[in-house]
Amino acid sequence: MCRNKYYPWMLLMLQAIFITGCHQDKIKPETLAIHNPIYPDYNTPVSFGLFFLNSQFSLSKVDLQITYRTVNKTSSETDPEQIVLNHTWHKSDTINLPVIYSHAEGFPLNAVVTYTIKVTPEKESDAYTHRVTFATKPYYPAETAETEIPLHKKQPIPVYATADVNRACNLLFVAESDLPDLLRLPGNDYLPYFYMSVREFIKNGVLLDRSTRKQFDKFNFFINPVQGKYNYTTNGNFENPQNSSEILFCDAFAYIHQQEYDREVTKLETRQFTSRIFYKGSFMHELGHALFGLGDEYEHGKYFPNNTKPNNWNNENNAREYARRINVPAKNMVLVQDADIMANRCYILCPYEGCIMGLSGISIVEYGPCCREAVNYYMEEYSMP
Numbered sequence: 532m533c534r535n536k537y538y539p540w541m542l543l544m545l546q547a548i549f550i551t552g553c554h555q556d557k558i559k560p561e562t563l564a565i566h567n568p569i570y571p572d573y574n575t576p577v578s579f580g581l582f583f584l585n586s587q588f589s590l591s592k593v594d595l596q597i598t599y600r601t602v603n604k605t606s607s608e609t610d611p612e613q614i615v616l617n618h619t620w621h622k623s624d625t626i627n628l629p630v631i632y633s634h635a636e637g638f639p640l641n642a643v644v645t646y647t648i649k650v651t652p653e654k655e656s657d658a659y660t661h662r663v664t665f666a667t668k669p670y671y672p673a674e675t676a677e678t679e680i681p682l683h684k685k686q687p688i689p690v691y692a693t694a695d696v697n698r699a700c701n702l703l704f705v706a707e708s709d710l711p712d713l714l715r716l717p718g719n720d721y722l723p724y725f726y727m728s729v730r731e732f733i734k735n736g737v738l739l740d741r742s743t744r745k746q747f748d749k750f751n752f753f754i755n756p757v758q759g760k761y762n763y764t765t766n767g768n769f770e771n772p773q774n775s776s777e778i779l780f781c782d783a784f785a786y787i788h789q790q791e792y793d794r795e796v797t798k799l800e801t802r803q804f805t806s807r808i809f810y811k812g813s814f815m816h817e818l819g820h821a822l823f824g825l826g827d828e829y830e831h832g833k834y835f836p837n838n839t840k841p842n843n844w845n846n847e848n849n850a851r852e853y854a855r856r857i858n859v860p861a862k863n864m865v866l867v868q869d870a871d872i873m874a875n876r877c878y879i880l881c882p883y884e885g886c887i888m889g890l891s892g893i894s895i896v897e898y899g900p901c902c903r904e905a906v907n908y909y910m911e912e913y914s915m916p
């Protein structure tokens with residue numbers, strides 16, 4: 532769900548998708564692939580990791596391929612593809628997990644790197660592929676040697692992209708204007724913490740939760756090169772970053788801050804939300820509001836009545852009827868007292884405090900069975916062309 536827009540790295544993704552024709556709707560990957568650091572400097576080491584999420588899962592083979600192109604600074608063309616590595620780990624070699632390959636010399640300036648990790652389980656027909664594209668610093672494709680791009684023209688930087696932007700859920704991380712105060716660091720020294728936190732949200736948030744992990748090839752994550760602001764003292768007013776015309780293709784906007792707000796905030800109409808840096812529980816909770824239209828499942832929470840895939844109700848019969856329809860046990864149903872609704876009551880089908888929509892903070896639980904229904908439904912919508 533986004534507007535058509537051209538980016539050099541998109542072309543690479545389209546080629547990749549065309550070549551492999553990979554539609555992996557049925558796959559529930561037992562592995563997670565991610566690089567480190569998430570937005571590397573040029574010529575600095577980058578590691579490529581495959582992590583294991585299920586101890587019962589047995590591998591027979593892992594293939595890693597890494598390629599990159601540099602983005603031509605005077606046009607949106609790219610230079611020829613460079614192959615960095617093609618390597619296979621066989622079961623007979625004993626595959627140690629996580630499988631981590633370190634590329635010590637790193638990549639050039641303005642490189643667009645793509646890595647594919649083909650995972651072959653014992654049953655060969657169950658093989659699937661992680662395919663990820665990211666940029667190296669500074670990634671301003673239209674920049675010329677003479678002129679710095681003005682702030683309002685800067686494009687979001689792909690840090691973990693897996694699909695064409697027109698067929699994916701595009702999520703933008705924006706540094707909230709209070710982040711530079713983090714640990715009282717001067718200048719841009721806060722940025723490494725911001726990038727680390729973004730990696731944490733991707734790896735131990737979106738790619739760890741079983742319902743969002745199932746959509747591992749439908750998420751694109753970007754970092755905005757321009758800050759944004761949330762005015763928490765004036766009751767929920769988000770200020771768009773100065774490059775607001777460049778970020779219209781994104782589906783949701785995570786403003787990462789470091790203040791101890793008394794609560795996190797999502798503005799549903801614009802899909803902007805706040806999350807404290809490294810608080811992956813808060814991040815996944817607010818993401819549930821912004822991307823999947825989910826309501827709160829805790830006392831004094833918010834009831835969202837117009838969701839096509841609801842997770843809370845102010846009427847017990849409607850909740851029971853929905854439970855039957857989606858085949859979720861109504862025995863989980865809990866009456867949450869004093870929710871912020873007219874009837875002063877709210878029924879939920881997810882186990883009480885057993886779903887991230889009922890919790891928040893640093894630690895995390897998965898989306899509960901009722902909320903998974905919404906995740907699946909909306910991810911289908913995002914991935915429609």
Ligand SMILES: [Zn+2]
Binds near residue numbers: 816817826827
């Ligand atoms: Zn909430």
Ligand SMILES: [Zn+2]
Binds near residue numbers: 842
């Ligand atoms: Zn839930």
